[in-house]
Amino acid sequence: MTTEPDTARRTGAYRAHGNEPALFEHAFHRGAPVMLTGPTGCGKTRFVEHMAATLRRPLVTVSCHDDLTSSDLVGRFMVTGGDVVWTDGPLTRAVKAGAICYLDEVVEARHDSLAVLHSLTDHRRTLYLDRAGEIVTAPDTFMLVCSYNPAYRGSLKELKPSFRQRFVTLAMTYLPPAAEAETVATETGVPLAVAQRLVRCANAVRAADRAFHFEPPSTRVLVTAAHLIVSGATEFEAAEACVLAPLSTDGAITDGLREIAAAAL
Numbered sequence: 001m002t003t004e005p006d007t008a009r010r011t012g013a014y015r016a017h018g019n020e021p022a023l024f025e026h027a028f029h030r031g032a033p034v035m036l037t038g039p040t041g042c043g044k045t046r047f048v049e050h051m052a053a054t055l056r057r058p059l060v061t062v063s064c065h066d067d068l069t070s071s072d073l074v075g076r077f078m079v080t081g082g083d084v085v086w087t088d089g090p091l092t093r094a095v096k097a098g099a100i101c102y103l104d105e106v107v108e109a110r111h112d113s114l115a116v117l118h119s120l121t122d123h124r125r126t127l128y129l130d131r132a133g134e135i136v137t138a139p140d141t142f143m144l145v146c147s148y149n150p151a152y153r154g155s156l157k158e159l160k161p162s163f164r165q166r167f168v169t170l171a172m173t174y175l176p177p178a179a180e181a182e183t184v185a186t187e188t189g190v191p192l193a194v195a196q197r198l199v200r201c202a203n204a205v206r207a208a209d210r211a212f213h214f215e216p217p218s219t220r221v222l223v224t225a226a227h228l229i230v231s232g233a234t235e236f237e238a239a240e241a242c243v244l245a246p247l248s249t250d251g252a253i254t255d256g257l258r259e260i261a262a263a264a265l
């Protein structure tokens with residue numbers, strides 16, 4: 001598990017896909033938790049960082065994984081200097097601080113670890129710290145945000161429908177090509193024409209993905225490729241190393257994709 005400092009970080013700009021910033025704000029003001037869905041690297045984290053800054057709330061991020069326990073979220077007793085003291089976990093700290101708590105890839109966590117969220121995600125907006133004997137009611141400014149990638153084919157995990165229905169769900173995807181290219185150019189300083197070629201290449205591979213069934217190249221990999229190009233790599237080198245090579249370990253598939261990508265560059 002990783003957590004970030006309890007302050008809204010300065011981040012780069014966020015380019016909205018549609019009405020998701022307004023919907024997020026409505027949810028925030030109504031005390032409703034939000035679930036962000038969409039492929040990896042499509043901007044979910046950047047969006048949450050942007051909204052935390054917009055709403056002037058601290059952001060606490062937890063990267064979920066299958067060993068995550070409810071104690072990792074709410075806290076545990078720890079021995080410090082011979083004393084046994086209760087130490088709040090990131091979720092408890094976020095509730096007490098009225099922060100936005102972002103559980104990234106929540107589908108990775110075990111269902112029983114998430115049970116602690118139930119009382120936080122309904123009208124009670126309350127965290128029950130059974131072991132510490134404490135009940136913490138969330139202030140109006142606390143918000144729970146989760147994300148997951150429902151199409152991730154390497155994972156057999158799914159969230160329970162009853163859990164999903166506790167959230168306002170904002171479905172995200174890649175930006176339209178012109179906006180994605182502008183984002184890659186703005187993020188990296190690469191000329192717009194180069195960013196447009198990278199996006200064309202990614203979209204050609206994304207279209208092929210419907211037949212090949214792998215996790216398609218994300219905006220994140222295009223940003224990384226553009227950074228390499230700014231550093232002096234050629235477009236082919238950057239596309240190969242950042243866009244194509246991570247997709248598949250099957251040489252025949254990569255060869256096929258290389259042809260598709262080369263035609264777009």
Ligand code: ADP
Nearest residue numbers: 013014015040041042043044045046219220223
């Ligand atoms: P996710 O959380 O969905 O895996 P991120 O938010 O980490 O994806 O996005 C990866 C990178 O892609 C960001 O660091 C940013 O450079 C870029 N990016 C993706 N979408 C956007 C967007 N809508 N606006 C600005 N940058 C974006």
